[in-house]
Amino acid sequence: xxxxxxxxxxxxxxxxxxxxxxxxxxxxxxxxxxxxxxxxxxxxxxxxxxxxxxxxxxxxxxxxxxxxxxxxxxxxxxxxxxxxxxxxxxxxxxxxxxxxxxxxxxxxxxxxxxxxxxxxxxxxxxxxxxxxxxxxxxxxxxxxxxxxxxxxxxxxxxxxxxxxxxxxxxxxxxxxxxxxxxxxxxxxxxxxxxxxxxxxxxxxxxxxxxxxxxxxxxxxxxxxxxxxxxxxxxxxxxxxxxxxxxxxxxxxxxxxxxxxxxxxxxxxxxxxxxxxxxxxxxxxxxxxxxxxxxxxxxxxxxxxxxxxxxxxxxxxxxxxxxxxxxxxxxxxxxxxxxxxxxxxxxxxxxxxxxxxxxxxxxxxxxxxxxxxxxxxxxxxxxxxxxxxxxxxxxxxxxxxxxxxxxxxxxxxxxxxxxx
RNA sequence: GGAAGGAUGGCUGAGCGGUUGAAAGCACCGGUCUUGAAAACCGGCAAAGGGGCAACUCUUUCCUGGGUUCGAAUCCCAGUCCUUCCGCCA
Numbered sequence: 219x220x221x222x223x224x225x226x227x228x229x230x231x232x233x234x235x236x237x238x239x240x241x242x243x244x245x246x247x248x249x250x251x252x253x254x255x256x257x258x259x260x261x262x263x264x265x266x267x268x269x270x271x272x273x274x275x276x277x278x279x280x281x282x283x284x285x286x287x288x289x290x291x292x293x294x295x296x297x298x299x300x301x302x303x304x305x306x307x308x309x310x311x312x313x314x315x316x317x318x319x320x321x322x323x324x325x326x327x328x329x330x331x332x333x334x335x336x337x338x339x340x341x342x343x344x345x346x347x348x349x350x351x352x353x354x355x356x357x358x359x360x361x362x363x364x365x366x367x368x369x370x371x372x373x374x375x376x377x378x379x380x381x382x383x384x385x386x387x388x389x390x391x392x393x394x395x396x397x398x399x400x401x402x403x404x405x406x407x408x409x410x411x412x413x414x415x416x417x418x419x420x421x422x423x424x425x426x427x428x429x430x431x432x433x434x435x436x437x438x439x440x441x442x443x444x445x446x447x448x449x450x451x452x453x454x455x456x457x458x459x460x461x462x463x464x465x466x467x468x469x470x471x472x473x474x475x476x477x478x479x480x481x482x483x484x485x486x487x488x489x490x491x492x493x494x495x496x497x498x499x500x501x502x503x504x505x506x507x508x509x510x511x512x513x514x515x516x517x518x519x520x521x522x523x524x525x526x527x528x529x530x531x532x533x534x535x536x537x538x539x540x541x542x543x544x545x546x547x548x549x550x551x552x553x554x555x556x557x558x559x560x561x562x563x564x565x566x567x568x569x570x571x572x573x574x575x576x577x578x579x580x581x582x583x584x585x586x587x588x589x590x591x592x593x594x595x596x597x598x599x600x601x602x603x604x605x606x607x608x609x610x611x612x613x614x615x616x617x618x619x620x621x622x623x624x625x626x627x628x629x630x631x632x633x634x635x636x637x
Numbered sequence: 638g639g640a641a642g643g644a645u646g647g648c649u650g651a652g653c654g655g656u657u658g659a660a661a662g663c664a665c666c667g668g669u670c671u672u673g674a675a676a677a678c679c680g681g682c683a684a685a686g687g688g689g690c691a692a693c694u695c696u697u698u699c700c701u702g703g704g705u706u707c708g709a710a711u712c713c714c715a716g717u718c719c720u721u722c723c724g725c726c727a
Contacts, residue, residue, distance in 0.1 A: 259687055265698045270696090273708040276655075281707040288707090436717085457648055458664090581647070585666060587684075 220574040235315045238536040251305040258298035314571040316536040324536035336528030340497040347555035348605040349486035355413035377634045384627035389496040397517045399467035404447040412450045415576035417542040440473035444497035445594035464501040494600035504591035511567040518563045518597040528552040551606040565595030
């Protein structure tokens with residue numbers, strides 16, 4: 219959510235910066251609603267003042283007048299509320315502004331590669347895809363999931379289930395013991411106001427799984443990412459300066475409808491309705507956002523370094539960034555079967571955009587209360603890490619070597635083979 | 638699911654129809670004292686929104702939404718959440 223004052227003071231900057239996202243906003247309408255809103259507030263306040271004075275005077279002759287003023291105030295208030303709701307509906311659907319150094323472009327084709335790391339494995343045979351490998355091992359079962367649930371789900375079995383657990387635990391341990399994050403095991407269900415806070419609502423309702431909770435009219439959703447619930451830990455809260463930065467990590471299932479991605483990655487477990495992800499969230503002083511973004515991205519790439527998986531780091535273009543982000547680094551891991559890099563992590567700084575929606579604030583050095591900065595990043599997507607390990611560590615016989623750092627998590631097993 | 642109690646500023650907590658935006662304490666900020674710090678003492682300290690170049694000023698806000706009243710933190714109704722007890726349950 220943007221501050222209407224910023225828009226009012228610098229409408230053209232606003233309009234131009236949003237053009238970087240290839241978005242045209244009806245600025246005239248916004249300013250008009252804003253002006254109208256303020257006019258109504260003023261009228262209302264004048265009447266309120268008058269009413270207050272009458273009541274203070276305790277002058278019985280004026281009591282009738284006070285009654286009629288109350289009526290007028292009520293009318294103005296309704297009008298003003300209506301205007302404000304209209305204004306907020308528009309504002310809440312406007313995405314964050316990209317930072318100056320974000321490359322401008324419509325989509326992923328304009329993303330910019332920053333660095334490459336690790337060496338791409340060479341095979342003297344044709345590398346198989348993760349789903350061929352998994353199905354041959356009898357440890358990935360898509361058909362079974364289709365039977366029990368539907369498409370875009372999977373059963374992970376036996377040693378691959380163990381591997382999945384190992385990956386998740388290894389990541390959390392690394393972030394907790396080496397990167398200074400606090401481990402959290404959060405609820406997997408979020409209320410509508412929580413979903414609004416991080417920007418999933420109102421605009422992306424169709425991507426979310428809403429659940430039937432009870433007969434009452436509050437709404438609940440399965441979290442599409444732990445970012446939602448972790449970032450909202452600071453909702454309606456004023457942090458003391460010494461509580462920041464707050465860094466938390468959680469490994470949770472994530473649920474997404476993947477609406478609008480029909481036909482994309484239909485095979486395998488690249489794109490599922492449910493997947494595990496280790497999520498990093500930082501709440502910081504807003505001016506420290508970009509430093510924290512670099513730090514967070516470093517925490518994510520460290521995992522790939524330790525797993526010895528080749529990857530590249532890219533900065534997303536203005537058109538490819540998520541709704542709440544001001545700057546995003548994606549990390550892509552090498553997938554031999556596709557002969558290309560695929561997204562395995564996305565680290566974003568949201569500046570104060572989410573904080574403003576959530577009323578997440580802190581007391582700064584001058585003792586003033588202002589909005590915090592929020593960041594989130596995957597560290598990493600567990601399912602996709604599993605894929606990357608399968609494909610990069612595969613052997614000609616279809617077995618999978620276990621990366622050294624994971625062995626302690628798997629009773630020192632060093633290879634997964636078919637039974 | 639049943640029964641009772643509660644929700645007040647960054648936090649704890651008084652107030653229960655009329656200068657109460659709200660006592661007190663803690664925290665925080667400034668000062669005196671001190672070589673420095675601590676302690677002690679003195680002073681300051683809510684947020685949101687509107688107007689103004691500014692000094693400043695106005696309005697709103699005591700969980701939310703309605704109602705009673707000239708006037709509500711205070712009374713009435715509905716809802717949300719929390720706590721305790723009972724029941725049920727992983």
